[in-house]
Every structure is written in C-alpha cells, then in structure tokens.
Amino acid sequence: MSATWPDSLFAAPLLRGLDEGGRRAIEGGGQLRSFGAGEAVFTAGTVSDDLFVVVRGEVELLARPRALSSEVELEARLVRVARAGETFGEEAALAADGLRSLDARAKTAAEVAVIPAVLFRRALGRSGRDLQEASPEQRLLRRQATANLLAQVPLTAELPELERERLLDAAVPEFRARGETIFERGDPPDGLWLIADGLVQLQSPGIDGEPRVRAYLRAGDVFGDAELLEGRARALTAVAMGHSQLSRIEVGAYRELVDRHPALLEAARRLNERRDAHEAAALAQAPSTTRHAFQDLYRMQMARSLLTIDQDACVRCGHCAWSCAEVHGVARLVRRGDKVVTRLKVVDQPDGAAQPAARELLLPNSCQHCKNPSCMLDCPTGAVGRDPEGEVFIREELCTGCGACAKACPWENIRMAPRGPSSAQQRWGEPLREAAERKGMDLLAMFPEVATKCDSCRAYEAPACVQSCPTEAIVRLEPERDFGEVAAFLGVDAPDDSEEGRGALGAQLSALAWPLALTGLGAASLIVCRLAVALHQGGGWSPGRSWGLAGGLAAAAVMGLLAAYALPKRGVRRWMRPRVKGARADEAPDRGRARSRVRPHFRAHLLLGLALPALILAHTGWSLPANASGLLALLAWITLALGAFGGLSYAWIPPALTRLERRGALPEDLATERERLEDRLQRALSGKSAVLKGLARDHLLPWARTLGGGAAMVLRGQSVSEARAMLRERVEGWLPEPLRRDGPRPQARAEALAGLDALLDVCIELRALTARRVLTTMLRGWLGPHILLTGALGVALVVHVAVMAGPALAGLLPWFGGAP
Numbered sequence: 001m002s003a004t005w006p007d008s009l010f011a012a013p014l015l016r017g018l019d020e021g022g023r024r025a026i027e028g029g030g031q032l033r034s035f036g037a038g039e040a041v042f043t044a045g046t047v048s049d050d051l052f053v054v055v056r057g058e059v060e061l062l063a064r065p066r067a068l069s070s071e072v073e074l075e076a077r078l079v080r081v082a083r084a085g086e087t088f089g090e091e092a093a094l095a096a097d098g099l100r101s102l103d104a105r106a107k108t109a110a111e112v113a114v115i116p117a118v119l120f121r122r123a124l125g126r127s128g129r130d131l132q133e134a135s136p137e138q139r140l141l142r143r144q145a146t147a148n149l150l151a152q153v154p155l156t157a158e159l160p161e162l163e164r165e166r167l168l169d170a171a172v173p174e175f176r177a178r179g180e181t182i183f184e185r186g187d188p189p190d191g192l193w194l195i196a197d198g199l200v201q202l203q204s205p206g207i208d209g210e211p212r213v214r215a216y217l218r219a220g221d222v223f224g225d226a227e228l229l230e231g232r233a234r235a236l237t238a239v240a241m242g243h244s245q246l247s248r249i250e251v252g253a254y255r256e257l258v259d260r261h262p263a264l265l266e267a268a269r270r271l272n273e274r275r276d277a278h279e280a281a282a283l284a285q286a287p288s289t290t291r292h293a294f295q296d297l298y299r300m301q302m303a304r305s306l307l308t309i310d311q312d313a314c315v316r317c318g319h320c321a322w323s324c325a326e327v328h329g330v331a332r333l334v335r336r337g338d339k340v341v342t343r344l345k346v347v348d349q350p351d352g353a354a355q356p357a358a359r360e361l362l363l364p365n366s367c368q369h370c371k372n373p374s375c376m377l378d379c380p381t382g383a384v385g386r387d388p389e390g391e392v393f394i395r396e397e398l399c400t401g402c403g404a405c406a407k408a409c410p411w412e413n414i415r416m417a418p419r420g421p422s423s424a425q426q427r428w429g430e431p432l433r434e435a436a437e438r439k440g441m442d443l444l445a446m447f448p449e450v451a452t453k454c455d456s457c458r459a460y461e462a463p464a465c466v467q468s469c470p471t472e473a474i475v476r477l478e479p480e481r482d483f484g485e486v487a488a489f490l491g492v493d494a495p496d497d498s499e500e501g502r503g504a505l506g507a508q509l510s511a512l513a514w515p516l517a518l519t520g521l522g523a524a525s526l527i528v529c530r531l532a533v534a535l536h537q538g539g540g541w542s543p544g545r546s547w548g549l550a551g552g553l554a555a556a557a558v559m560g561l562l563a564a565y566a567l568p569k570r571g572v573r574r575w576m577r578p579r580v581k582g583a584r585a586d587e588a589p590d591r592g593r594a595r596s597r598v599r600p601h602f603r604a605h606l607l608l609g610l611a612l613p614a615l616i617l618a619h620t621g622w623s624l625p626a627n628a629s630g631l632l633a634l635l636a637w638i639t640l641a642l643g644a645f646g647g648l649s650y651a652w653i654p655p656a657l658t659r660l661e662r663r664g665a666l667p668e669d670l671a672t673e674r675e676r677l678e679d680r681l682q683r684a685l686s687g688k689s690a691v692l693k694g695l696a697r698d699h700l701l702p703w704a705r706t707l708g709g710g711a712a713m714v715l716r717g718q719s720v721s722e723a724r725a726m727l728r729e730r731v732e733g734w735l736p737e738p739l740r741r742d743g744p745r746p747q748a749r750a751e752a753l754a755g756l757d758a759l760l761d762v763c764i765e766l767r768a769l770t771a772r773r774v775l776t777t778m779l780r781g782w783l784g785p786h787i788l789l790t791g792a793l794g795v796a797l798v799v800h801v802a803v804m805a806g807p808a809l810a811g812l813l814p815w816f817g818g819a820p
Contacts, residue, residue, distance in 0.1 A: 004032065009113055012053050012085050013140055014093075014120075022123035029119040035059075035106035046100050047371055048092035050114050054082050057110025061088055062103040063152035079151040081107060090141045090148075091197060092117040094245060099197060099372070101219050102148060142173040146247050149196045155222050155268055163257060170253030176240035178298070178410060187234045189227040191248040195219050198244025199298045203237045211237070215276065216297050216489070225268050228254055241298035243372075296338075299411065300479035300486045303368035304390045305456060307333065307465070308361040311658035313473035315650045316667055316779055319598075320465035320474050323572045324454075327464045330417050332454040333366035337664045343484035344477070362664035367392060367413045367454040375405035375414055375453075381431065383451070393455040397428055400435075401449035414453045419444060461577045462594035468572055470602040471650070472595070514603065521610045528614035536621025543619050543629075544804075551618025558612050559636070559797060563790055565605040569598055609643050612636075628803055632796040639793050642786040653779045659719035660710065660768040660775070662761065667776050670769075677766050684759045691739065691752035696759060699734050703727070704763035710771025723764050731756070 005027045010018060018026070032055065035041060041052065044064055052059075062076040079102060082088040088104060150156045150164045150171075159167075172191070176182055182200065183190065193200075197219050203211035214236055217223050227234055228251055258264050300306075309320075318335065325331040341358050369392045376384040376392060383398035384405055394405075396419075406414040428443055436443045456476070457463045466474050479486045532551070535541040541548040568575065575597055616636055624630045665673075685693055703709070713723060732740055739749045 005030075005113070006055065008085065009053055009055055012087055014051075014087050015053065018123055025123045026115055026119060030113055030115040033112050033114055035110050035112065037106055037108050039106050041104035041106065041112065042089065042100050043103050044100050048089060048100050049117060050089060051087060051092050051117055051120050052082075052089040052104070053087050053113040053115065054084050055111040055113055056084050058083050058107040059088060059110055059112065060105055060107040061148065062105060063101075063148075063157070064103060076103060077152075077157060079148055087144070090145045091245070093120055093141050094138075094145055099219070101152060101197065143168065145196060145245075146171045146173065149194055149220075149247060153194055153220055153222055154271055155264070159257075159261070163261070167249055167253060167257065170250045172248045172250065174246040174248050176244045176246060178240060178242050180240050182238040182240060182244075182246070183224070183234050185234055185237045189224065189231065189234065189251060191224065191250050192222060192228060192254045193224040193238070194247045194249070195221050195223075196245040196247060198246070199241040199301060200244060200246075201239050201241050201297075203239060204235075216241075217275075218301075218490070221275070222268070222271070225254070226272075229258060229265070241296070242302065243374075297486070297489070299368070300483060301490060302370045302372060303479050304371050305369040305476045306479055307364055307366040307368065307454070308475060308477050309335070309364060309664070310473045310475075311339065311360045311362050311661070311664075312655045313471045314362070314654055315471055315473075316654070316657075316776065317470070317783075318666075319468055319470065319569070323464040323468035326572045327457065327460075327576060328452070330452055332415075332452055333364050333465060335362070335364045335664060335666055336669075337363045337365050339363070339661070339664055340483075342479075342486070344482050360658050364664060365411070365413055368411070369456070374408040374410065378404045378408035380404060387458065391456050391458055392453075393458055394451050394453060396450050398431065399447075399450045400432065401447050401451065403449075403451070405451050405453075414451055416449045417452045419448060419450045457576070459579055461579050464572055464576060466594040467576070467597045468569070469596050470569070470598045472599045476594070517607065518610065521607055525610050525614040529617045532614065532618040533621055536617075536623070541618070541621070543623070548619055551615050552620075555612060555615035555619055555636075556797060556801070558608050558615060559793065562605060562608050562612070563794060565601055568601045606647055609640065609647070613640060628796065628799050632793070632800045635789060635793045635796050639786060639789040642782050642789065646782045646786060649779050649782065653775050656714050656717075657772065657775045657779065659717065660713065660772050662720050662765060667780060670773050670776060673769055673772075674766075677762055677769065680758075681762045681766070684755055684762055688755045688759075689752045691735070692755060692759065695731060695734060695756075696763075699730070700727075700759065700763045704766040706767065709767040710769065710774075713768055714771050714775070720764050720768060723767070724760055727760055727764065731760075 005023075010016065010023055015023075015026070035057075041059060042048075059082045061079045061082065063079050064076050089100070091099075091101065147164070147168055150159075150167055156164060156167060171194075174182075174193075176198070182193065185204065195217055200217040200221070200223065201213060202215040202217065202223065204214050205211065223238065224234070321331045321333055321335060324333055339360060339362050341360050343358050369390055371390070373384065373386065373392045376386060380402065381398045381400055383395045383400075384392065385395060386392050401416060401419070403416055406412075406416055432443065432447060436446045439446065454463075463476070466476065477483070480490055481487055532541065536548070541551075543549065543552060616633065620629075620633055624633055685696055712718075718726075735749075737743060738745045739752055741749075743749060
C-alpha cells in the first residue's frame, strides 16, 4: 500500500472489504489530518459530509444535552472514545443530508482519515458492494449510530451499558421522507421512537378537519411512549417534516426495561412536561399569526439564507425582480409566497431592550440555500454545488436540464429556463460535449434547458435584489438565528459578537435621523416659501436678477439632479461590483451583510424634492404667465404634487396594504383574484353542513360583500387576522344555542362547523379585495405620469433657458465677429 495511507487503516471493519481500486479512490479523494489534544474535529449541528477513521490516537465523542433555554449551557456527556482502526461520524454515510448529533474532540494527539461520504459509497460500489439496507456495512453503521443515539438521549443515557445493549438489540432502524406518516391517530402502539436526525410533527385533528400542530420533536427526542404500557391506541399522528432517521424500540423490550427500572416512567413524564412547557413558552412569546412558521418549522430550520421582504417597507415596485433579471437574464425570484409574522431577534433588539415589535415578512420564491440541500443530492451530474460559505449554486456547464433538482426542492425555488445560445457556446462542460458527440446531436438541441435558481449573486459583492431596493425592505436572514420564536423553540442563541447585534443602537439612531432630516428640511422649505412669496409681492425679488435669478439657477440644477435618480436605479449592471477579479468566486472572503445602494439616492431624491418648491417660489413667486415660462412652472408644480403624493403613499400605504393581505402576491394577480376567491368559496361550501351553508348565506357573504367594507378595515387599521378573530366571535352569536362553544353538543358542533376556518378566510379576503385594488393603484399608479411629466418638464426647462438666455447671447455676438 501507499506510504501515505497505512495498511492498518484499511483493516477498519467498514473498509476491510475494499478492493485495490476502491482503496486508491479513497486515498486519492480523502485526506489525513492531525489534531492536537483537545482540538475539535467537528461540532454538533454541522453538516455531515465526511466519515472519519482513527489512524492513531483517541477521539472522544460528546453529547450536548439540550437546554430549554439558549442561555443555559449544560455540560457535555461522554458517549464513547474512538481508537485506532475505529470509525466515527457514521451519520454521513447513512444520510447524505444529515447533521452531526455529537461533538468530536481529540482526546490525545491524533491522526484521522477524512473520507467524503460520497466517495465512500462509490468505493464500495467499485468493490461490488453498496449501502443497501441488508448489507453488512449498513447494519454496522446503523448499529453504531443507534448506540450513539441511546447514549445521547436523556431518557436512556443514564442506563447501565448492559441495558443500552439490550435496547440496541431490539432497535429497528427506520427512515421517513418529508411528509411521510410515522404513525396515525388510532393506530396500535408499535414501539418507542427515537429521533437520530430530522424533525417530527405531532398532530391532532382540528375543528375544520385541518391538522392542528401539537408539538415538534427533533434529534434526541423520544416519542410514542405514553401509549405503550397501557396498550391504548395512538392519541396523535406523527409526521416527518424532513428526511428523518429514526430508531424504533420494540414494545416488548421497552416493557421489560420499565419492569427492571420503574423510575424510567417518572423520568419520561418529566421530560415530556419540560418539552411541552418549553414549546408553550416559545409559542406564547410569538406573535399570534406565526402559524405559517410553525406549520413548516422544518423550512425554518433548514434555511441558511432565507430571502425576506418586510411588507411594511416594500412599495411593491418590483425593482428587486427587475434587477435580478437585468443581471442574470431571467429573474430568479418570484414575489409570491408565504407570509410570517415574527420578531427579528438580532436585527431589532439591542442589549437590554424590551421585546421587539413583530414584523410581517414575505418569503418569496427564491433559493434559501439549505443546510442540507435536497437539490444537490438528487443532481445526477454534480451540477449543483455548495461553496464554503454554504451558498448553493448551479454549474451551468454540467447541467443537462433534466429537472431533477427542481423536483427535489420542497419549496419550488428552482425553475427550468431556456439556455441562451450565446452564453451556452461558452458554458459546455466536457461530459455534455462527449454525450452530444456520442449521439451526434447539437449541444443546444440535446440540452435546451438549464436549471436556474438564486445563488445570492455569488460572482458579485452582494445580491442585486438587496442592493437595488429603494426602501431597503429586502434582506437575507437565517431563521434559526434571526427569527425570535424559531430561535427560542430550537434553543439557538444569537451570536453575541454579530455585526447586527453591535449595531442595533446605531440603527435606531439612524432610523430617528431620517424623519428628523425630513421634518427639518420641510420646515425650512416652508419658511423660505413664505419669505420668497412676500419678497416677490413687495417687489424686492424678481426672476431675472439677484436672489430671484439665483433661485432659478438652483431650481434648474435640482431638477437635473432629481431626474438623475433614474441613473443609479436603472444602471444596476454598472454598479454591481465583481466579487473577485480574476479568481473563482467561491474562493472569496465572506461578504458580510449586504446593504442597498439605491436607498441613499432615493432619500436624496426625496430631500431634493422637498427643497424644490422653495427654489421655484424664490425664482417666480406665485407668478404663472401665459407663456413658456408659465408652462414650465405649471409642469413643475404638477410633477411635484405627484411626487409628494407618491412619497406619502410609500410611507402610508404599504403597512395598510400588508394588513389586508394574507399571502404575498403580485399586483397583476389582483385582476383575477375575485374569480379565484369565488372558486375557493364554492369549494369551501361544497359538501358542508346545512348549518355552515346557512351561516354563509345569511351572515358571512352579506358581510363580505358590504359596500365599503374594505375601506372600513383600512380606516380602523384592522388586519385580516383581527377581522377573522372578530368574525369568529360573531359566528358564536349566530349559532343555535346547542351548537355554541359551551353548548351541550360538542360532537354535533364539530360536524356542523367543519370547514368554517376556510370559509372565514375566503369571506375576509373578499371583503378586503376592493380596498387592496384601490391601495395598489394608489401606490403604483402615480409613478408613470410622474416619469412622463418629468420628461416634459426637462424639455420645457430647455426651451425656457433658450428663450430667456437668447437676448443675452445675441448681445455677445459682436464680440465674436457676428452681426450687431
């Protein structure tokens, strides 16, 4: 064997059966690393991409007991010690998208072979073996992973080693894909379930038939124990919210264990109570409308960089999507998606501050750079990659356009797009060229499509969408860290030394400076306006001399600067700076948090717009002559009025519109929204009880179609969630006495009101629809005329300057030899 990799290393049980080719492959793609005593090999929670074999020395594996608060740090517990010839990090070989469950630390000076899990599987395949369920390698890996789990789970960690060995013999490894049911309500108990990796949701049926989330369980949790000893049917349904590695302890083995250790029952009860209390506390602190976040907590847990749009700041201009298309040729984000109401733990809350205000965020369809990307695992050519910062990207030169990644993405954030002929000629990888040559086909004909997704503009210093937002409403966040209730639920603390945390107070001061600047400049402009009008009326100022002329020149300059706002807003490609010149983008340093480049120009535009009325009045007073000068002044005032309306709309309408929207949608979607809602209404009533249909006919639909109902919601500042709560209480009063909340017939009530929640949602959206259309038109409708009038104003200004400067220029002609 090679002098680099000792023969003794391949005597490890997992590597023993490899042939010469498999050994060479592992040695070529793996690496030997040395660690000093006490040095970390990996930590819990990191992505498990590699399998490890100890060459010399010792490595200890430590379990970190989960604390109910991220402020409490519990002492790590030793699970086992891996010595020369032994493997650790087996979860990488079992599940390619898993996370580490243990800490690995060199107990002594150690040398460790690091073997990429993908390479290990390939080497086994070359040797005529694989990791199928029945293979010896799979059984060995699963047994060791289950042993680690039993030593880590609080319920079994304190048991004697002999008892854990008995449980290990009775453990059945199980795997569930996202959305798969583990057991259903009413099923007979089939064992005690332990979670090695993944996320499990416990559900009970809701009043309208929709599942109600009762609990979330994650790696290290135990569930299904309550019914085992009593032999009663399952009270809840358990569903895997992500790819979940589980172990099931047979019923008989668990009953025998409890007979030998009766104190285990009390320990299980205490663990369940602590878990329930922790989840209740996290939910109690959360805004009342965070149901979306907790319905798909797996998404929040997996997202490393989630694109979010603050709906109270977003002016629905679509400039983010336009900028994306301008840079990449096709937009890689769609401004449709779920909305969550959350408290941003890091960005909003400086040290010692009170509970931060809830923000309503849109989660548009855009890649969230998962910690364990399903798309990367399903790509057959390796076209989907992940850089050292965790950003997931697509190598177009390797993409065949098969669509496997788009199908694998649980949130539909990858789309297939036609491959551009000009770019395709330069972006064909060798494997694609060889495949086309074998079939005798044109490359573009054989591979007409390419997968597209957001890669956070990895070739540039910062994402185009974030840099181009005029109101800085769009930002990428890590929900597990930045969403307050998600972080509390998962027991993750925000980093104390984060840039956002240190700058929170500064951000608040900066937020105060902007309204103070607007107010101060507005007041100063108003004072100058009154003074200028008075001086013009008294004859002290005139348009052609002194301060009047200076005001006119200044007004012309400000008009030019106002029109120049279009340059930074539309010149996205000019100010998008390459991340690294002449080097690979994935070798560049961390970019840090991106900021908008357009927002300072937008604010300057508003400030200049506030100053312009004072300069116009300083030049003309209230004079409006019936000539080109009068037309210029009229155009200026109309353009200013539209701009002022737009500025006020940008400040007032987005929060009002947010309160009326249940989901993120494009403005153009509103044209067909009523038809969609009417269709939902028909489906909400189809097959439902006579009681529910009567409520809809007599009360709910008349309320939804009341003239001015949406306007009333806007004037009262009422959100759809508040309207729903109010309407829900009214329904109680409309119901017959026996069917009310505290009535004598709860079963009949549940049957009669099945589907009520969906019906209420439709009725509230119908009531708010007209107001949404009006507000959206107000928010967007002024901009087109404003731009057209700005162009007309520029032409009128040129004509005015030519007319006014004509006599002066004529007087200068004799000096240059012209006619007198």
